[in-house]
Amino acid sequence: MNDRLPHEKGFHVSWDQLHRDARALAWRLDGKGPGENGAWKAVVGITRGGLVPAMIVSRELDIRIVDTISVKSYNHQTQTESRVTKSPQEELMGDGTGILIVDDLVDSGKTLELVRKLYPKAQFATVYAKPHGKPQVDTYVTEVSQDTWIFFPWDMALQYVQPFRGTD
Ligand SMILES: O=P(O)(O)OC[C@H]1O[C@H](OP(=O)(O)OP(=O)(O)O)[C@H](O)[C@@H]1O
Ligand code: HPA
Numbered sequence: 001m002n003d004r005l006p007h008e009k010g011f012h013v014s015w016d017q018l019h020r021d022a023r024a025l026a027w028r029l030d031g032k033g034p035g036e037n038g039a040w041k042a043v044v045g046i047t048r049g050g051l052v053p054a055m056i057v058s059r060e061l062d063i064r065i066v067d068t069i070s071v072k073s074y075n076h077q078t079q080t081e082s083r084v085t086k087s088p089q090e091e092l093m094g095d096g097t098g099i100l101i102v103d104d105l106v107d108s109g110k111t112l113e114l115v116r117k118l119y120p121k122a123q124f125a126t127v128y129a130k131p132h133g134k135p136q137v138d139t140y141v142t143e144v145s146q147d148t149w150i151f152f153p154w155d156m157a158l159q160y161v162q163p164f165r166g167t168d
């Protein structure tokens with residue numbers, strides 16, 4: 001993460017906000033699949049950040065088949081390489097037709113670019129999107145600027161904050 005910081009701005013997302021935004025993502029995808037009545041075949045979450053929105057989307061759209069894909073990014077000096085370290089079931093995926101691939105956000109777009117090469121016919125959905133990654137995503141809910149770092153609820157804790165007018 002340190003190689004990606006410092007960012008000018010921080011966008012702190014609570015569990016509640018993430019739940020609402022992931023539900024909004026599901027509603028956007030509802031009935032848009034290639035199956036009967038616009039059904040989707042399965043949801044695939046990109047670990048680890050995609051697992052929470054994938055669960056919420058699968059619950060909202062009543063999709064019972066859920067699988068995962070793991071993508072690991074390696075930093076070789078200045079070049080970042082990505083590779084898949086765990087694949088979803090091959091028979092399920094095919095070319096990706098009818099599969100909803102879900103992640104928490106798209107930033108540079110490198111993660112989705114790799115997954116898209118493997119499953120070109122899949123639908124790619126993220127809760128948040130930054131401008132560089134937008135061409136890689138088919139459906140998202142909220143756009144944030146490239147210089148914003150998104151803090152997810154699983155990376156944060158409630159903390160005491162000093163009053164604005166100090167107590168000295
Ligand atoms: O568009 P990109 O520049 O590829 O960045 C987006 C990806 O980076 C983060 O995952 P990360 O690889 O940090 O792993 P994690 O989900 O396990 O936290 C995030 O959850 C996305 O998957
Ligand atoms: O803005 C971000 N927040 C959390 N994880 C990330 N991975 C890439 N960009 C981000």
Ligand SMILES: [Mg+2]
Nearest residue numbers: 047048049050
């Ligand atoms: Mg991730």
